[in-house]
Amino acid sequence: MRVLVLHSHPVESSYGAALYRQTVTSLEAAGHTVDGCDLYAEKFDPVLSRHDRLVYHDYPENTGLVEPYVERLRQAEGLVIVTPVWNFGFPAMLKGYFDRVWLPGVSFELVNGQVESRLRHIRKLAAVLTYGATPFRAFVAGNPPKKIVKRVLRAQINPLRPVTFLAHYDMNNCTEQTRAAFMARVKTSMERF
DSSP, X not given: OEEEEEEOOSOXXXXXXXXXXXXXHHHHHTTOEEEEEETXXXXXXXXXXXXXXXXXXXXXXXXXXXXXXXXXXXXXXEEEEXXXXXXXXXXXXXXXXXXXHSOBTTTEEEETTEEEESOTTOOEEEEEEEESSOXXXXXXXXXXXXXXXXXXIHHHHOTTSOEEEEEEOOGGGOOHHHHHHHHHHHHHHHHTO
């Protein structure tokens, strides 16, 4: 299976970057073809410009500035997101990726006023997230990133398929042991993806 792995952490020496590397290595060990998309390393521009917004609904013109990313998404049969959670949301880099690449004609189409997915070719979805907050604090805040992965993205891809959701909460108080245990969990989950 061809798996697109989206990564959005600006520090190469971070735990998040190590999670990304482990994800890629484990997927490859399981026999998948991995397209590692490190948004910061690739200098992806997350800003939805005035021009982008004006042509947003004009397919295929809307894909002009992000065509390589559109093609990578179209080729993916699996999608894994590896990112930190900042202020109960995705980093601007990853949010900008969704705004600029998951466009009308690419990820969805409006047909008679109804949204129809164009991502049914993606058969599996997973997320590997790190939170500064505790699970309880994330729950009280509504845990928007979890809802985006398990509800919004799942519905766009295939609402009937299960989603692998892995989260290391309370990174503000993590230890070497909690980080190692989570890394092992990611390794096992990605080898079974």
